[in-house]
Amino acid sequence: MRHRDDTKVEAIFDATIQLVNEIGFAETSISKIAKKANVSNATIYIYHENKEDLLLKTYLKVKGKMSEKMFQGMDESRTVKERFESIIHNFVEFIQTYKEYFLFLEQIMNSPLPQKWCLDDTASLFQPIFEMFDTGKRQGLFKQEDVRMLIVYSILPVAELAKGHLKDGTPFNDQQLNAAIVMSWDAIKA
Amino acid sequence: MRHRDDTKVEAIFDATIQLVNEIGFAETSISKIAKKANVSNATIYIYHENKEDLLLKTYLKVKGKMSEKMFQGMDESRTVKERFESIIHNFVEFIQTYKEYFLFLEQIMNSPLPQKWCLDDTASLFQPIFEMFDTGKRQGLFKQEDVRMLIVYSILPVAELAKGHLKDGTPFNDQQLNAAIVMSWDAIKA
Amino acid sequence: MRHRDDTKVEAIFDATIQLVNEIGFAETSISKIAKKANVSNATIYIYHENKEDLLLKTYLKVKGKMSEKMFQGMDESRTVKERFESIIHNFVEFIQTYKEYFLFLEQIMNSPLPQKWCLDDTASLFQPIFEMFDTGKRQGLFKQEDVRMLIVYSILPVAELAKGHLKDGTPFNDQQLNAAIVMSWDAIKA
Amino acid sequence: MRHRDDTKVEAIFDATIQLVNEIGFAETSISKIAKKANVSNATIYIYHENKEDLLLKTYLKVKGKMSEKMFQGMDESRTVKERFESIIHNFVEFIQTYKEYFLFLEQIMNSPLPQKWCLDDTASLFQPIFEMFDTGKRQGLFKQEDVRMLIVYSILPVAELAKGHLKDGTPFNDQQLNAAIVMSWDAIKA
DNA sequence: AATGAATGAGGTTTCATTCAT
C-alpha cells in the first residue's frame, strides 16, 4: 500500500467547497468535483465511501476550521468582555478570509442534511462560547436568558452582516463592526 | 378546450415545498414532485418552463405569502413600537403556521439561486419594515444605523429562535417571545 | 359542421416543409410545426391522422406540384428534342422557384419512408417523361437503353447541378444550363 | 484502469449505420443504438459527446471508408481512361459491398446536417477524382467544363443506378455497368 | 372546427458507483 496522497485529498475538499458555492449543492456532482480537482471519479471513492460521506467529511472539516479560527488566541483568564470581542473579531475574520468555507456551511446547515446526520458532537466545538456566556451570566453581566438566545442576539447578527457584505461585495469596515458590537452588547447586557 | 385546472397548479407548488423540506433541495426531482402532486411529469412543464423556473415561481409565491402575512392588519397610523411588535408577532405566527414555507425560503436563500436570479424587486415586498424603522430613527427611538442593521438585530434573531424551536420540536412560548422582543428592543433602541 | 379552413391546412403544410428544411426531418415535431403554423397541436390532428400521415400527405402534395410544374405547357405534338428541353427548363425553374419543396423531396426520398409507404402510383405522375423517352427511342434518337438509365443521365445531373447552386448560393446561369443540356444530350443520344 | 474496448466502439458505429438504414435517421435513438450494440446508453457518451457528435463521427468514418475503397489500387501513372474506369468500378463495388454505408451517407447528405457541420475538409478525400478530370481536360479528352459538372454526368449517374438496383433488389450486372460507362464517357468526352 | 390541457411513453443525457488494470 502506498501512502495517502494528501494533495489529492485536499484538492477534492477544495473542489467540493468551490462547486457548492458556485453552482449550488444540488448541481454539484461527483464528476464535476473530480474534474475540478483534477482526479479521476474513482479516486474520490478511495477516500470517501460515497457522495454523502464526502459531504459530511467536508462539512466536519470546515466546521472544525471555523471553530479553530474562532477561538484562536483565546485566553480563559481574560475578562468576559475581552473574550466576547475576541470571538466576534475572530469570527468576522474567518468569514472574510474563508469566505467559501462560511458560505458552504450556511448552505449545508439550511438543508435537511445535518438533521439526517444527527450531529450532536459539533456543539462541543463551540464550547468556549457557552462557557463565556455562562460566566458572564454568573457575573451578572448578561441577561439571565438561555445561552442560545444570547448567541442569536450577539453573534448571529454579526455573521449575517458580514455575509451581506460578502454577497454584495461591499467592505465591512471597523466602524460598522464596532457599531455592531455595541448593538450586540446592548441586546444581551443585563 | 379543457379549462385550466388550478388544483393541479396548487398541488405542484405544495409538493415542491414539501419535498424540499423533507428530502432537501438537491434530492427533489421533477418525477418526485409529479408523483406527490398526482400529476404527470409533463403537466409540470405546461405551467413551468423548466425545473429552475418552477423553483423560482415557487420561491416568489412563498415570499409573497410571507410578506402578506407579515403586514396583515398593519396600521400606518399606529406608533412605531406597536408596528414593531405587530410585525414580529405576525412573523412568528407565519413561521409557525407556514412552517414549510419558511424552511423552504431559508433553503433557497442560502443557495446560489437568488443571486443567479437577480431579484431586486423582492425587497419591495418588505417596504413596511423599512418605513417603520425609518420613522423610528427620525423620532429618535432607534440608533442612527443602517436599517439593515436594525433588522438584523431585531427581526432576524426572532426568526432564528423560532426556527430553532421548529427544528427541535419544542414550543416557542409567549414568555420566551416577550423576552426576545425585549432583547430586540434593547439592541436597536437609541 | 363548419367547413374546412384551408388557410390552416396550408399553414401546416408550409410549416412542415420549412421545418424539415431548416432543422431536418429528425428534429421536426408536431409541436414545432403547430407553433410555426400558428395553430394548436390538436388542430393538426383534425386534418391528419398522425404524424406520418401528415408527412405522407405533404410529400404527395409536393410531388404533385413538381409534376404539375414540370410538364406545364407541354405539347405532345412537339418534337422529342423540344419536349426534352421543355422538361429540363421547367424542372430547373421548379427547383429554383420552389427551392424548399425540392429539398424537402430530396430529404424524404433518401429516407426509408417511401419504401415503407409502397408508393407505385407516384411513378405515373411522371408519365410524360417516359413517353418522351420512349418516342425518342423509337425514332432512333436515343440509345436503346432502359428509360431509367436515360433519365439518370439526362435529367438527374441537371437537378444535381441546380441543387449544388442552391446550396452554395451561386446562380445557375443560362450558359451553364445550356452546357448541361448539351452533356445530357450527348450522354443519351444514339 | 480498464483498457479501451474497441469492440464496443465498433459495435456502436455499426448499430448506428444499421438503424439509420432500417428505420431511418429520424427514428434512430440512442437507446435503440445502445440496445443493438449491446452496450449501455451511458457507454455511448464515453466515446461521443452527444447524439449529433456520434452521427458526425460515423459520417466521417464512413466517408473515409468510401474514399479509401474508391481509390484502392489507383495508379497515377495509368492513363486517364484507365483511372476513370477504375474509379467507377471501385465505386460500384463499394456501393454493393458496403450497401449500408452508402445508403447511410445518402441519408445524411440529404439532410441539413452537413451544412450545419461546415465540413470543407471532406472534399479533399476525393482529390484523385479532381486530378483525374483535370488531367483529362488538359489532354483534351474531356469537355472544358467545371469538374463538378463532369462528375455529375459521369459518376453520379452510376451511383444512382447502383442505388436503384440496391433498392429494388435486382442485380446490377456487368452489361448494364458497361452500358453506363459508355454513357458516362459520351457525356463528358470532348 | 378549433384548441389549451393533459399525459404515458420515450427521448437525450448525467448520475453515483464499480470494475479491471
Added chain:
DNA sequence: CATGAATGAAACCTCATTCAT
C-alpha cells in the same frame, strides 16, 4: 494508490396523441 472504462438508474425534458370544452 490511481484511474479510464463501464453501466443501471434516474435525471430533465419533449414527444405524439387524446380529451373536454
